[in-house]
Amino acid sequence: MGQARILVVEDEVIVARSIASQLSQLGYIVTGTASSGKVAIAKALETHPELVLMDIILKGEMDGIATASKIREQLDVPIIFLTAYGDDHTLERAKITQPFGYIVKPFTTKDLKIAIEIGLLKHQLERELRESRDQLATLLNSMSDAVIATNEQGKVTFINPAAEALTGWQQKDALGNEAAKIFHLVNEVTETILENPVTKVLREQQVVYLEEFTSLIRRDGKRVPIGDSASPLKGRSDQINGVVVVFWDLSERHQTKLLEQALEKEQELNRLKSLFISTVSHEFRNPLTVIQTAVELIEMQGANLTDAKRGIYLKRIQAAVQSLEKLMEEVLFMGRAEAEKLVYNPAPLNLEHFCRELIKEFSIVENSGCEIVFTCSSICNDAVMDEGLLHYMFGNLLSNAVKYSPKGGKIQLELICDSIEKVAIFCVQDQGLGIPETDQARLFESFYRASNVQSIQGTGLGLVIVKRCVDAHNGQINVTSEVGVGTKFTVILPLNSQL
Ligand code: ATP
Numbered sequence: 368m369g370q371a372r373i374l375v376v377e378d379e380v381i382v383a384r385s386i387a388s389q390l391s392q393l394g395y396i397v398t399g400t401a402s403s404g405k406v407a408i409a410k411a412l413e414t415h416p417e418l419v420l421m422d423i424i425l426k427g428e429m430d431g432i433a434t435a436s437k438i439r440e441q442l443d444v445p446i447i448f449l450t451a452y453g454d455d456h457t458l459e460r461a462k463i464t465q466p467f468g469y470i471v472k473p474f475t476t477k478d479l480k481i482a483i484e485i486g487l488l489k490h491q492l493e494r495e496l497r498e499s500r501d502q503l504a505t506l507l508n509s510m511s512d513a514v515i516a517t518n519e520q521g522k523v524t525f526i527n528p529a530a531e532a533l534t535g536w537q538q539k540d541a542l543g544n545e546a547a548k549i550f551h552l553v554n555e556v557t558e559t560i561l562e563n564p565v566t567k568v569l570r571e572q573q574v575v576y577l578e579e580f581t582s583l584i585r586r587d588g589k590r591v592p593i594g595d596s597a598s599p600l601k602g603r604s605d606q607i608n609g610v611v612v613v614f615w616d617l618s619e620r621h622q623t624k625l626l627e628q629a630l631e632k633e634q635e636l637n638r639l640k641s642l643f644i645s646t647v648s649h650e651f652r653n654p655l656t657v658i659q660t661a662v663e664l665i666e667m668q669g670a671n672l673t674d675a676k677r678g679i680y681l682k683r684i685q686a687a688v689q690s691l692e693k694l695m696e697e698v699l700f701m702g703r704a705e706a707e708k709l710v711y712n713p714a715p716l717n718l719e720h721f722c723r724e725l726i727k728e729f730s731i732v733e734n735s736g737c738e739i740v741f742t743c744s745s746i747c748n749d750a751v752m753d754e755g756l757l758h759y760m761f762g763n764l765l766s767n768a769v770k771y772s773p774k775g776g777k778i779q780l781e782l783i784c785d786s787i788e789k790v791a792i793f794c795v796q797d798q799g800l801g802i803p804e805t806d807q808a809r810l811f812e813s814f815y816r817a818s819n820v821q822s823i824q825g826t827g828l829g830l831v832i833v834k835r836c837v838d839a840h841n842g843q844i845n846v847t848s849e850v851g852v853g854t855k856f857t858v859i860l861p862l863n864s865q866l
């Protein structure tokens with residue numbers, strides 16, 4: 368620092384010379400001396416000093432203060448005033464020129480050195496501060512993320528161009544306004560207006576993040592999905608003196624995500640379609656082969672065919688036709704449900720009567736050898752449900768219970784009508800094979816069959832149909848099961864889902 372270049376402005380020639388010589392002794396370079404404001408300005412512009420020592424009282428049109436302010440208008444140079452007396456008025460005026468120090472005459476060489484070094488240091492620090500402030504402003508202005516800063520009252524003190532574009536608020540309108548006025552947030556799912564993050568940060572005194580599915584309501588009323596964080600701005604002694612909110616537009620990310628989801632869904636649908644076709648054709652082939660073989664045997668044996676054998680072959684054909692019929696029905700049902708054309712036709716229904724009839728019919732058709740026990744301890748005569756869909760639902764559950772139980776097993780169907788909760792609860796329980804825990808979560812997927820039933824015939828569509836029927840009633844279904852102990856399916860349906 369010792370080599371600083373200094374301009375001396377002093378109208379008393381002897382004093383000026385003495386200061387210049389003191390400066391030289393101290394190792395500074397004197398770029399010139401001036402005895403009037405006019406000369407001082409000219410010399411400053413010509414020699415570009417690093418510091419100016421300026422006498423406040425100058426002869427001529429301009430005193431030191433006026434000269435200093437002219438120089439400061441054109442050059443970024445620190446000015447130190449020399450003054451013999453400092454009356455309040457003069458000092459107030461001098462302050463306007465943002466002086467870097469005062470030296471009161473008479474002064475020692477040491478005083479001079481200290482004042483100059485402090486002035487130079489202060490100037491350097493100020494320049495560094497200004498530079499880093501400029502850098503910060505450039506950074507914030509060129510950032511693609513939107514930034515809004517507020518003071519401790521939540522009033523906007525800064526808004527960058529990205530935030531202007533996203534909120535639709537221009538800097539000139541936004542500055543000084545409540546942040547809550549220009550930063551409206553809404554939850555896209557619940558449609559509720561969200562608390563302004565600035566208010567929240569000021570209250571909670573910590574960083575807050577936006578919840579998912581938040582949208583910003585722009586000044587023009589349009590919505591933009593955004594992500595954001597808001598942090599407290601801390602000043603001295605950890606006092607919060609503002610908030611900075613950083614947020615960004617998620618529209619593009621949302622679009623990409625939606626596209627990806629649609630693509631995934633499409634791929635999954637294609638996969639399921641192929642699986643469906645191959646499984647269904649395979650399932651059709653089995654009974655067709657049975658029929659073909661039986662017909663060939665009847666033909667081959669011709670007149671030699673005994674009545675007993677004919678009976679066996681016809682029974683095989685009958686069973687195969689029945690299983691084809693069931694499969695056809697399931698596939699048709701799935702087709703209708705997939706096309707979202709599952710017709711829901713609710714009508715008043717006596718559930719107890721429905722269950723009794725179903726069991727009667729089921730026992731005749733299935734001839735399962737299992738005993739189906741029905742219990743109903745409440746009055747269930749005022750339900751409004753779709754009888755056809757209930758038939759599919761419990762037909763499939765009972766058929767599973769029979770299929771996956773040993774011959775002669777006991778199956779229970781229990782019906783409870785809860786008139787307070789306004790629901791009907793159906794439980795179908797068996798003491799059969801049970802379902803391994805790892806398979807339980809996937810039972811309602813198309814074609815999914817548990818690992819312990821692979822040797823038993825089935826397509827894996829029954830429970831999918833059950834689930835569709837339950838959904839059509841706005842109901843719920845769940846399963847509890849233990850391998851070797853048995854399985855219980857519980858279906859809960861609103862007594863009248865139309866209410
Ligand atoms: P289908 O389409 O002919 O009904 P499926 O019976 O295999 O074939 P679902 O009714 O959908 O298909 O049942 C899916 C799977 O759930 C079955 O394969 C079986 O593993 C398991 N499951 C269902 N009900 C029971 C039950 N009561 N006991 C044991 N396992 C069961």
Ligand code: MG
Binds near residue numbers: 763766767828830
């Ligand atoms: Mg089944």
